[in-house]
Amino acid sequence: xxxxxxxxxxxLRHETIQMAHGAGGRLSQELTRQVFMPHLGNAFLDLLxxxxxxxxxxxxxxxxxxxxxxxxxxFPGGTIGSLAVNGTVNDLAVGGARPLxxxxxxxxxxxxxxxxxxxxxxxxxxxxxxxxxxIVTGDTKVVQKGFCDGIFINTSGIGVLRQEVELSCRNLQxxxxxxxxxxxxxxxxxxxTAREGLSFQSGISSDCAPLNHMIEAMLDAVPGIHAMRDxxxxxxxxxxxxxxxxxxxxxxIEERSIPVRDxxxxxxxxxxxxxxxxxxxxxLIAVVPDEAAREVLGIMHAFEExxxxxxxxxxxxxxxxxxxxHTVFGSRRIVDLPAGEQLPRIC
Amino acid sequence: MGMKHLDEYxxxxxxRFLLEEIARKATRPWTIMEICGGQTHSIxxxxxxxxxxxxxxxxxxxxCPVCVTPLETIDRALAIAxxxxxxxxxxxxxxxxxxxxxxxxxxxxxxxxxRMVYSPLEALQLARLHPEREVVFFAVGFETTAPANAMAVxxxxxxxxxxxxxLCSQVMVPPAMRAILSSPDxxxxxxxxxxxxxxxxxxxxxxxxxxxxxxxxxxxxFEPVDLLDGILKVVGMLEKGxxxxxxAYGRVVSREGNREARKVMHSVFGVADRPWRGIGLMPASGxxxxxxxxxxxxxxxxxVGHIAPRESPLCRSGExxxxxxxxxxxxxxxxxxxxxxxxxxxxVSSEGACAAYYRxxxxxxxx
Numbered sequence: 220x221x222x223x224x225x226x227x228x229x230x231l232r233h234e235t236i237q238m239a240h241g242a243g244g245r246l247s248q249e250l251t252r253q254v255f256m257p258h259l260g261n262a263f264l265d266l267l268x269x270x271x272x273x274x275x276x277x278x279x280x281x282x283x284x285x286x287x288x289x290x291x292x293x294f295p296g297g298t299i300g301s302l303a304v305n306g307t308v309n310d311l312a313v314g315g316a317r318p319l320x321x322x323x324x325x326x327x328x329x330x331x332x333x334x335x336x337x338x339x340x341x342x343x344x345x346x347x348x349x350x351x352x353x354i355v356t357g358d359t360k361v362v363q364k365g366f367c368d369g370i371f372i373n374t375s376g377i378g379v380l381r382q383e384v385e386l387s388c389r390n391l392q393x394x395x396x397x398x399x400x401x402x403x404x405x406x407x408x409x410x411x412t413a414r415e416g417l418s419f420q421s422g423i424s425s426d427c428a429p430l431n432h433m434i435e436a437m438l439d440a441v442p443g444i445h446a447m448r449d450x451x452x453x454x455x456x457x458x459x460x461x462x463x464x465x466x467x468x469x470x471x472i473e474e475r476s477i478p479v480r481d482x483x484x485x486x487x488x489x490x491x492x493x494x495x496x497x498x499x500x501x502x503l504i505a506v507v508p509d510e511a512a513r514e515v516l517g518i519m520h521a522f523e524e525x526x527x528x529x530x531x532x533x534x535x536x537x538x539x540x541x542x543x544x545h546t547v548f549g550s551r552r553i554v555d556l557p558a559g560e561q562l563p564r565i566c
Numbered sequence: 567m568g569m570k571h572l573d574e575y576x577x578x579x580x581x582r583f584l585l586e587e588i589a590r591k592a593t594r595p596w597t598i599m600e601i602c603g604g605q606t607h608s609i610x611x612x613x614x615x616x617x618x619x620x621x622x623x624x625x626x627x628x629x630c631p632v633c634v635t636p637l638e639t640i641d642r643a644l645a646i647a648x649x650x651x652x653x654x655x656x657x658x659x660x661x662x663x664x665x666x667x668x669x670x671x672x673x674x675x676x677x678x679x680x681r682m683v684y685s686p687l688e689a690l691q692l693a694r695l696h697p698e699r700e701v702v703f704f705a706v707g708f709e710t711t712a713p714a715n716a717m718a719v720x721x722x723x724x725x726x727x728x729x730x731x732x733l734c735s736q737v738m739v740p741p742a743m744r745a746i747l748s749s750p751d752x753x754x755x756x757x758x759x760x761x762x763x764x765x766x767x768x769x770x771x772x773x774x775x776x777x778x779x780x781x782x783x784x785x786x787x788f789e790p791v792d793l794l795d796g797i798l799k800v801v802g803m804l805e806k807g808x809x810x811x812x813x814a815y816g817r818v819v820s821r822e823g824n825r826e827a828r829k830v831m832h833s834v835f836g837v838a839d840r841p842w843r844g845i846g847l848m849p850a851s852g853x854x855x856x857x858x859x860x861x862x863x864x865x866x867x868x869x870v871g872h873i874a875p876r877e878s879p880l881c882r883s884g885e886x887x888x889x890x891x892x893x894x895x896x897x898x899x900x901x902x903x904x905x906x907x908x909x910x911x912x913x914v915s916s917e918g919a920c921a922a923y924y925r926x927x928x929x930x931x932x933x
Contacts, residue, residue: 481573491604491916493611547578548790550613552926 236331241361254337255357258344259323263355271355273320276379281316283307284375292370293335294413296405296425299372300339302500304346304354305429306451307376312431313447313503315386315438316378318350323357324373329364339370350429352376383442390445391466396512397532398505400433400525401426402478403455407497408486423482426524428501433522437505441515446506449499456495456554458504459532459542470542472532472554496557506534575789584794585617592621592801597753599746599889601739602760603630603917604788610922612790622801625753625889626922628742629760631707632659632915633887634842635735637875640665643704643733645870647673647680652868653696655689656704658682663914666876686718686732693722693730702864705732710762712736712853713827716834719855719862731864734854737840739763740771741851746888747779754889756782756800758793761815766831768823769811780809787815834859843911844884883910886919893923900928 239246256264263271285306292299304321311318323343327336347354405426412423430449438444446466450458455477463470479487479494487494501524507515512530519525542554574580600606606626609615615624628634644665647654654670661670661682674680679699683689686703693701705715715732722730739760746754759772764785772783782803786796796814803812813819831853840852855863880898885891893899893912903909905921912918 475578546613547576548581548612548614548617549578550616552611552613553928555925555928 234333236327236329236333236336236361238329238361238363241327241359247359250333250359254333254340255359258337258340259347259354259357261353261355263320263353264357271320271322273355273377275319275377278382279380281311281314281378281380282375283310283314284373285310286371286373288368288371289410290368291410291413292339294425295409295423297427297500298339298342299370300341300343301346301427302425303372303374304343304350304352305427305500307374308346308350308352308429308431309449309501309503311376311378312429312434313386313449314380315384315447316380317435318352318376318378318431320355321347321352321374321376323354325357325359326367326371327359327361328367328369329361331369336370346429350431381438381442384438384444386444386447388446388448388462388465391462391468391506391534392445392508393468393534393536394509395445395506395534396509396530397459397470397472397534398507398512398516398519399455399477399529399531400430400503400505400519401501401527402480402483403450403499403502404479404483404487404494404497406500407454408483408492408494410498411490411492412486423480423486426499426501428524430501430503430524433519433525434503436518436522437515440518441507441511443511444505444507444515447503449503451500452498453557454494454496454498455504456493456542457556459554460556462504462506463542464540466534467539469535469538469540470532471535471537472542472544474544474546476529476531478527478529493557495554575787575791577791580791581617581794584791584798588622588794588798588801589619591798591805592619593805595621595623596755596801596804597623597625598756598758598797598800599625599627599754600758600786600793601627601629601743602758602763602788603627603633603915603919603922604762605629605758605760605786605793606919607917607922608788608790609793610926613926614790614793618797622797624797625892626886626919627746627757627889628842628845628887629708629739629763630887630912630915630917630919631711631735631737632663633883633911633918634737634845635660635663635706635911636841636843637666637877638841638873639733639735641873641875642865642870644668644670644673645873646702646733646864646868647678648676649700649868649870651699653679653681653692653699653701654704655681655683655692655701657684657706659915659917660704660706663911664908666874686715687721690718690722690727690730693727694725697729700729700731700867702868703730703732704735706735708736708760708763709738709767709831710760710765712831712835713766713824716831719834719859720830722862723859731862731867732855733864736835736853737842738837738851738853739767740775741848742842743772743775743783744779745845745848745851747775747781749888751890754781756804757784758796758800759783759785761785761787761792761818764815764819764823766824766827768821769813769819770821770823772811776809776811782809783811785811785813785815785819787818842887844881844887846884878909881910883912883920886912893920894927896920900924
């Protein structure tokens with residue numbers, strides 16, 4: 220006698236992501252109900268429709284998207300989730316927009332621990348709460364083991380642009396001051412030192428944070444700020460070079476004014492990396508007319524994320540397109556773009 | 567990690583004092599070579615060359631292991647890394663260095679399993695974890711990296727890890743110094759020796775070089791104050807007409823160096839003639855695996871056929887590496903040759919003199 224035929228039911232209690240979690244069936248629903256909704260739920264998301272229907276304030280909107288593939292996905296000071304929220308919030312905010320709504324798309328690798336996913340989604344909710352934005356629509360796909368590195372996240376965001384503000388990297392004027400909102404290179408060195416294979420514990424925490432509230436206050440006080448950028452990949456050096464090139468001006472920075480944490484400087488020395496080339500995820504560079512620079516700096520200092528803000532340089536008519544650093548020793552050197560991937564030195 | 571002490575060696579006041587002393591002491595023009603590419607980068611990055619008096623000229627030495635690794639060896643690495651089943655491991659610096667046609671990144675993008683590691687012991691661990699794969703480590707470097715590379719090979723032999731091998735391009739500093747000083751058009755009158763190399767080797771072996779050629783040799787560190795202290799000591803000896811070795815890196819270097827590290831190194835490696843890229847064959851200037859460890863030699867293990875490297879005819883890195891040519895005096899500098907389109911390794915490596923000039927001093931007129 221043969222066994223009666225039975226369709227094997229998928230296990231509902233899994234500790235790791237299964238292919239079925241992305242198949243749209245029962246396991247997908249479980250994941251939504253048990254991981255995503257408890258953290259991210261809101262009036263839009265709770266409807267579980269294929270789209271979020273939003274009412275936007277009148278005026279111009281800003282729209283941005285970014286995909287996050289950081290490894291490791293959990294690191295001191297944040298997760299790939301908080302990074303995905305803060306990164307998109309900051310991309311909107313540095314353009315003079317008030318961030319409102321985000322989407323989140325997940326690509327999960329089969330076998331990824333659900334406990335880690337829970338922690339990541341929790342950190343997204345926390346970051347969104349801090350920034351005052353809602354995640355209103357989302358999607359999850361699962362790929363076979365080996366087809367992605369644990370978890371990738373895409374976030375897109377919509378914000379409304381402030382009317383009186385015109386921020387552009389083509390706006391730099393000779394005499395403008397360059398403001399950096401805090402210590403350089405924290406995120407990049409946190410990731411580099413958290414990677415497997417480095418046998419030292421650095422204790423460097425990522426600076427991952429939303430900047431929209433501080434930016435709001437800066438623009439409330441000085442709507443005439445010329446340009447704002449967040450120095451993520453490529454670091455402070457890359458943003459300064461882009462600003463100098465776009466506006467065809469030179470930028471002079473003072474080494475002694477640039478805030479860098481001792482432990483970041485130490486890790487940079489060890490790995491042969493320039494702190495100005497290392498990534499930041501909670502910092503901004505603002506280019507401000509000289510007469511307003513002190514006022515803007517004062518406002519930044521009032522915020523936790525701008526506590527270490529400093530005026531680090533000046534826009535000049537000399538050496539257009541080039542960033543020159545005045546060292547603490549009285550010499551000068553070019554601050555170049557990083558040449559590709561950050562690599563440790565050989566000896 | 568307590569990195570606070572670094573500030574002491576980046577102290578602008580102390581640097582200014584040392585610069586004044588150098589200017590006061592140097593009554594005649596002197597040409598000093600810093601051997602190590604790490605020192606070259608620190609000099610350019612901190613603009614030390616701009617701050618020195620006109621009497622003191624720094625020329626940049628061959629102490630960039632990536633730069634002097636022969637193109638033939640790089641092409642061999644690319645060929646081995648392309649073999650299915652091989653896990654090819656390397657320090658990050660080597661991944662970007664172009665061979666005759668492409669680099670290790672390109673091999674990886676074509677499906678080769680190329681991995682960046684921070685230590686040869688990490689590569690050995692990969693071999694333990696993947697017994698079905700061949701794990702190759704690109705053992706490049708001066709005396710600084712040799713002990714760890716030797717340790718990995720010795721460990722592999724002890725544990726009988728048969729799927730581990732090293733592609734070896736180990737070179738040594740003193741033969742290069744002798745070659746530079748013996749050259750008919752040599753201008754170098756004194757040396758800053760590489761602090762990290764001396765940490766392993768000590769400075770005993772530099773004493774005969776200093777004596778034979780009548781030059782001062784000063785082991786020095788990498789921070790601005792370390793370098794200026796080293797330069798001051800070289801200038802002081804030159805002005806007095808002294809030769810010999812005087813240590814300026816006391817917190818790291820002793821005369822006998824690290825005996826244990828040297829013992830491991832010599833137990834695994836023997837001395838051999840070695841071609842240096844851009845310079846040519848230098849007698850007794852390299853390290854090769856001893857006969858009892860020859861089975862860990864990737865060059866023997868993998869038959870990749872005949873390799874015919876093609877150097878760019880425009881690249882003059884050999885002259886740069888011997889201090890005959892300043893990087894920005896090369897006609898291809900910043901034109902045909904940039905870090906994105908390098909003609910030679912000196913433009914790619916983080917220790918390369920051409921890369922240092924490009925990165926920090928590309929257009930000195932505007933500085």
